Amino acid sequence: xxxxxxxxxxxxxxxxAGQRLxxxxxxxxxxxxxxxxxxxxVGEVISSGRTLDYASKIYLTTGDKLYSNRSNVMLDIVVDExxxxxxxxxxxxxxxxxxxxxxxxxxxxxxxxxxxxxxPHGVSEDMIPTAFNIFMNVPVDGETGELRVEPPLSKAGDRxxxxxxxxxxxxxxxxxALQSNNGRFKPIHWQVD
Ligand SMILES: [Zn+2]
Numbered sequence: 640x641x642x643x644x645x646x647x648x649x650x651x652x653x654x655x656a657g658q659r660l661x662x663x664x665x666x667x668x669x670x671x672x673x674x675x676x677x678x679x680x681v682g683e684v685i686s687s688g689r690t691l692d693y694a695s696k697i698y699l700t701t702g703d704k705l706y707s708n709r710s711n712v713m714l715d716i717v718v719d720e721x722x723x724x725x726x727x728x729x730x731x732x733x734x735x736x737x738x739x740x741x742x743x744x745x746x747x748x749x750x751x752x753x754x755x756x757x758x759p760h761g762v763s764e765d766m767i768p769t770a771f772n773i774f775m776n777v778p779v780d781g782e783t784g785e786l787r788v789e790p791p792l793s794k795a796g797d798r799x800x801x802x803x804x805x806x807x808x809x810x811x812x813x814x815x816a817l818q819s820n821n822g823r824f825k826p827i828h829w830q831v832d
Contacts, residue, residue: 649752
């Protein structure tokens with residue numbers, strides 16, 4: 640049975656090289672932010688900039704690799720039933736909700752949830768980079784570069800599977816931002832095999 644991440648929360652766990660992480664959207668239209676750190680040195684971390692540079696595209700799917708800041712492959716995408724994820728935007732945070740939504744008493748968001756879950760592994764807030772935002776749908780205007788956050792394309796039960804290429808610490812959330820999840824906060828399921 641997969642583990643469940645409650646709505647607007649997050650977890651951290653470890654994986655060994657060769658293991659597979661399956662992330663499932665059980666109800667549909669729910670984003671999960673993914674972070675990866677090397678277990679042997681948490682200074683090595685998933686890198687949007689390096690990954691998009693080497694992929695020469697911004698939408699990653701089956702067959703694509705997620706690189707670290709040291710240009711090592713951390714994760715391979717081996718199954719992708721949705722085909723639309725974001726790797727441009729940072730985890731939603733108190734500041735996201737204050738600046739974009741105008742919230743007076745903002746939720747800590749994926750950023751706070753990731754920081755809390757990863758703190759026991761030696762990861763501090765300033766070490767948290769842009770996450771791989773599973774199922775997040777951010778179309779980009781090819782001329783102007785304008786971004787829009789649209790409802791995820793994931794339907795109930797859709798999944799993505801990653802294979803670890805090194806021993807990893809993973810941070811994973813059920814995203815807390817209304818806009819990213821079509822206005823409803825739902826759980827995320829995951830398992831490591
Ligand atoms: Zn979020």
